[in-house]
Amino acid sequence: MDAIALTKKEFNDLTSLVYEVSGINLHEGKAELLKSKIAKRMRMTNKSLKDYLSLLYANENEMIDFIDTVTTNHSFFFRENRSIEYIIQQFSLNPEKEKKEFKIWCAACSTGDEPYSVAVQLKDLGLSFSILATDISHSVLETAERGIYRMDKLQNVPLPLLHRFFQKGTGKYKGQIKVKNEISKHIIFKKFNLISDSAPQIVFDAILCRNVMIYFDFQTSEKVIHKLYHALAPRGYFAIGNAESLMNMKHDYTPVKKIPSLYTK
Numbered sequence: 001m002d003a004i005a006l007t008k009k010e011f012n013d014l015t016s017l018v019y020e021v022s023g024i025n026l027h028e029g030k031a032e033l034l035k036s037k038i039a040k041r042m043r044m045t046n047k048s049l050k051d052y053l054s055l056l057y058a059n060e061n062e063m064i065d066f067i068d069t070v071t072t073n074h075s076f077f078f079r080e081n082r083s084i085e086y087i088i089q090q091f092s093l094n095p096e097k098e099k100k101e102f103k104i105w106c107a108a109c110s111t112g113d114e115p116y117s118v119a120v121q122l123k124d125l126g127l128s129f130s131i132l133a134t135d136i137s138h139s140v141l142e143t144a145e146r147g148i149y150r151m152d153k154l155q156n157v158p159l160p161l162l163h164r165f166f167q168k169g170t171g172k173y174k175g176q177i178k179v180k181n182e183i184s185k186h187i188i189f190k191k192f193n194l195i196s197d198s199a200p201q202i203v204f205d206a207i208l209c210r211n212v213m214i215y216f217d218f219q220t221s222e223k224v225i226h227k228l229y230h231a232l233a234p235r236g237y238f239a240i241g242n243a244e245s246l247m248n249m250k251h252d253y254t255p256v257k258k259i260p261s262l263y264t265k
């Protein structure tokens with residue numbers, strides 16, 4: 001059973017629900033992907049199409065697992081690092097830096113590559129920090145908490161940082177690498193839905209919300225950037241992905257000159 005037949009109504013109902021829960025806009029072009037994922041989940045849960053769709057509608061965790069399979073959680077260490085580098089450089093110029101604990105929120109952190117990349121750079125400069133790393137998907141958060149990665153995901157990490165903050169696997173872990181506890185202890189991983197959850201009552205010095213708004217439509221992105229604005233400290237930094245844009249959106253962020261995809265409050 002590799003393909004299933006979805007009526008137009010079933011397809012529309014399903015994409016509306018995905019949109020409602022996660023803000024992700026699945027257009028017609030995703031129909032085949034959607035069908036093959038449903039077929040896979042039907043096999044795994046041993047259910048008919050009708051029963052599987054009922055399960056999906058009734059069970060938020062099943063819905064989030066499902067959303068997981070139709071989005072990409074693709075991430076890697078030191079991805080689009082220019083904005084991160086800039087933020088950290090600015091932190092290190094802060095005259096209060098000795099007394100301050102910098103607070104960062106990675107608001108769609110996927111498997112953790114991004115918050116760990118931020119953490120090793122902050123640690124390297126001897127800055128105090130704490131990172132809240134959130135995602136809608138519990139399966140990516142589990143991977144993030146384990147902190148074990150294939151070597152190829154770390155190919156952009158500068159060697160001195162690689163040697164200092166990661167442990168190479170041996171035996172059955174050969175080819176893998178683990179983030180050291182001195183880094184992971186600064187990060188809290190938590191489930192957070194950018195669409196439906198209220199921002200934490202914390203004021204962040206920087207918020208990264210990168211490569212997730214590509215799945216959202218204009219209105220949803222506008223709501224999300226507005227929500228995050230209120231969680232940002234005055235003069236705090238807001239980073240989006242290089243393929244994303246705030247163009248034509250109503251917002252109060254100021255672009256940081258010469259650093260694409262970076263804004264300040």
Ligand SMILES: C[S@@+](CC[C@H](N)C(=O)[O-])C[C@H]1O[C@@H](n2cnc3c(N)ncnc32)[C@H](O)[C@@H]1O
Nearest residue numbers: 022073075108110135136137193194210211212
């Ligand atoms: C492509 S990854 C981006 C990871 C990382 N920020 C980066 O740039 O490499 C997109 C992540 O957004 C998450 N996501 C999708 N919809 C979300 C939502 N409504 N709330 C929070 N996270 C969401 C997905 O689970 C996925 O892990």
